[in-house]
Amino acid sequence: MELSLKELKKGFSPDQDFLLEIPELTIRKGELFGIIGQSGCGKTTLLRIIAGLLTPDKGKVFLQGKDVTSIPSERRGIAMVFQQDRLFPYMNIIDNVAFGLKMKGISKKERYVRSSEFLSSLGLQGYEKRYPLELSGGQRQRVSLARALVMNPSLVLMDEPFSALDPNLRKEMRDLVLDLHEKYGMTTLFVTHDREEAFYLFQRMAIIVNGRVTEKGIPRQLYEHPSKVETAAFLGIENIFQGTFYEDTFSSDKFLIPIKGFKKKGRTGYLIIRPELIELVNNPEENARDIMNGMISQISYSQGILHLRIETPGGVSFHLVDTDKQNDLHKGDPVRFRIPDRDIIFLPEERG
């Protein structure tokens, strides 16, 4: 393992609960691992503790098996890319990139050779003698990446490095990160609040809510088979219902959802239905028992995907994602739909 956290706790006031509490977290060597959470959930705090910029109240940080908890930041041998590029404005680009190497005592010649190499990898050859203020935001962030990678660190930390950039740029940078990771294979810990980014980049990830890890694993797995309700909610699934299963029906106080063939009779818990799974029934002839009626209460479009909110007469609201371009739907239209029983997630309620 490359990075390991044990019993990590950090709080900001003595009489409250810990802001950050992580019993265990491990990142493997060469992995592109992600931390995803909302603003203020503690993910930046976590990163800063790993970087050594903050000391935990309790717990330990291990790098390559060594306990670095009490070792100051400058000696941990990690590199970091920040949200604001934090390039040194009074130095030119190549000096910025070579900074870490200079601190290590590497000769000027070698520093420059290595730095030039990485600048080229990032498409910035020829920019060596320029100054940070002359570069655009995207270019500066690339220099920041170069500065980190040139160190060949045991761990690269990235703190929402692309949040401040334009969306088009963000996509470019993400691809860049993937390419660089493939080329150099450095262990990377990437923090973001952007779900899209998370799914795009991470090999494995941990979801942090209120300073605690909700769940960790492969992004797709977490989405398709969450083991906690919070995970599903966090990953953007809106169709979460609490209730009990009866024969062919899921029911709660307020509503009934017909579901054919789901064999969980008698169990109480959460029903989670991914929006892409709900099917619209267009054929007016079809008349199975599990077809529901509803009305489109909201409709929105985004790049080839239609998001629908359907309300049933019973007052239940479903979120549906449709890519069938045939449909010419409007708000207020009546629709018929069904919920197939495969791929539905049911999480039984824990016994208090």
Place this chain on the structure above:
Amino acid sequence: MDRPVENLVLGLFYMILMFSLLPIFFLILLSFSGGWPWPEIFPSDLDPRAWKYVLGISSGTWTSVWISLKVAFFTVVIDLILAIPAGNALGRSGFPLKGLIETILMLPVLVPPIVVLMGLHRTFIRLGITETFTGVVLAHVIPTLPYMIRAVTIGFEKLGFQWEEQARVLGAGWFRRLQHITLPFLLPGIMAGSALTILISMSQYVITLLIGGGQVITLTMRMFPYVNGGDQSTGATYAVLFSLVALLLLILMDLSLNRLYREKRL
């Protein structure tokens, strides 16, 4: 550099700070000593005789204090008369050659006053203002004016035109504008410039000597013979007195500024 070395650096720094204070304590002790023979570290013979002399009528101290204050005061007045219109122009408007003019006005900072004043001396003699109060004041204006201009200019820069225009639009007449808008913005600059001017003016020696010819006896002139090899206790007493006067003035100015601000509640 490690933590312990850093601590060493800081320790050294704190020591230097302490040493900055040391001469002051020493001066005070000396002023109260009757005789202070070698090798005493603290004077065994404490005797306020030096203070009695300095503060007494016969020494002429109070006359000198008064003269120093008068000179400083009039220097400030003249400086203000010259600096305020200049600051107004420099701080709020642009005009051709502005940069050059600014540089020219700042130049006296870099040139030793003695150089300038030896050249002026003859002219002053011809004008009959040597050995007069007026001559000394004029001589003091030269090194102090740049600082006053700088301070006042900054005040005008902060003021700009916007606030007065606003007040005008809202119906305030020129006097009320002056009172409630212009002055509050300018006052800190004026105070700062005046404080610095007073400090510089009071500290002058050689130009007062040169132009004043020994007739305009400021405090520095009064104390100089003691400082230059005379009785040490008396010299120390004068030094302490001088510092107290300067400090008092600065505190007074600071206080009055604060009181002004508090009353206006700005």
Place this chain on the structure above:
Amino acid sequence: MVVPALASVVVLFFGGMYHGLLQSLGLAPLQGDPSFTFQYYSELIHSQDFWRSFFLTLRISILSTTFSAGTALFALYSLFLIRTRSTRDRSVYFQRFFQISMLFPYIVAAYMIFLMFVQSGWVARVLFNMGLISRMHSFPIITNESFGWGIILAYVWKTSPFIVLLLYPVLLRVEKGWLEAAKVFGACSFSAFREIALPMMKRPLMVASFIVFAYTFGAFEVPFILGVTYPKALSVYSYQIYTSGDLSEQPLAMAINIIILLTILMAGLITFITASSNRNWMETPWTDL
């Protein structure tokens, strides 16, 4: 608007220098007719006394400026440490405290140095009582000696806070983000100071040093109190010639003054050239401190 101020400066300041220049060139004699001559300058250039004074003053100024800048940088590094160590920045208080010596006029400062460091002075007494020296005369002569150490000491004590005053705002502009980045990449406090803060201070440091040099080169009071009869500082030399009573010598004094002026000008030029060539494109022009 600007006219009265400008006029006064021109008349008094430039007028004074101009008149001095004229006198030094023989063009405004007290007696006799004006005639352009370099004789006074020539007399100085051939005078050993003059050169001794010149190099003494130059040496004192250069050393004072150097030590003052060094002390100021040390103080700034200390302030940097104080500022970056804890979340609440207490460095301001220390900076203000450091400036105590600025309140005292040079005369008082010179006197204090004298009292402390003269052979019968306080420092000697402490050393004696500590057993480090056996007699009063074992204490080295610092005040009133021909090298000018006492003078240098007084200048450094008074001018290093000035340099700190000018450079401290630059320190405040160093952003925490840069320091964190530097830290992660392996920089200890000193490296961070050296690589990040120092380059930012280079320009103002040059300007401040020049101002200190200009002051120390032409100042009168301190070398007068702490100097020796021979060699004298240039300003003292000039003053004594001027007030010696021999009116025919006065142009000589003026010539010395002009030379003082020219030296300061030269130093200014050197500073300007160095500062401009060091130009990092993002910095503001040097007159803007």
